[in-house]
Amino acid sequence: MPYRRPPAVQARLDARRDRVLEAAVGLLSREGYTGCSVAAIAAEAGISTGSVYQAFSGKSELAAALFRTLVAREVEAVATAADRPGTAAGRVAAAAETFAGRALQAPRRAFALLAEPADQAVETERLVFRRAFRDVFAARIAEGVATGELPRRTPT
Numbered sequence: 536m537p538y539r540r541p542p543a544v545q546a547r548l549d550a551r552r553d554r555v556l557e558a559a560v561g562l563l564s565r566e567g568y569t570g571c572s573v574a575a576i577a578a579e580a581g582i583s584t585g586s587v588y589q590a591f592s593g594k595s596e597l598a599a600a601l602f603r604t605l606v607a608r609e610v611e612a613v614a615t616a617a618d619r620p621g622t623a624a625g626r627v628a629a630a631a632e633t634f635a636g637r638a639l640q641a642p643r644r645a646f647a648l649l650a651e652p653a654d655q656a657v658e659t660e661r662l663v664f665r666r667a668f669r670d671v672f673a674a675r676i677a678e679g680v681a682t683g684e685l686p687r688r689t690p691t
Contacts, residue, residue, distance in 0.1 A: 552590040568652075602656075602660045627680050630675065649661075
């Protein structure tokens with residue numbers, strides 16, 4: 536029978552993982568991926584480097600989880616803007632304004648998420664989330680085309 540962690544132990548491990556991720560979010564927002572060494576993240580979280588490795592199997596897993604955490608917040612904000620009442624064109628514009636506005640509010644973080652050279656695990660995640668952003672915009676554009684509000688265009 537496999538070992539099952541008691542709920543209290545699992546809760547402590549989950550809390551540590553969340554603490555590490557939030558420390559990494561702060562570092563990435565200030566310094567980008569170059570400032571996100573495991574030692575720096577551990578210091579930011581106020582824990583030992585070994586404790587980081589108890590929460591994540593390695594730097595690649597941590598970098599990918601950090602990226603997913605941050606970009607999920609960005610996709611959610613853009614999707615929420617795109618779901619506001621109004622015209623299809625207005626919803627597309629709101630999504631674009633939200634995307635750009637959030638990038639301008641935190642340019643270092645935006646660069647890290649969009650273009651800064653990073654671990655291969657992050658590059659793989661970038662493809663997934665680019666598709667998520669594309670899907671938000673594509674759905675609103677398709678709605679506008681279907682209602683005749685937006686002209687049908689052939690992608691080039």
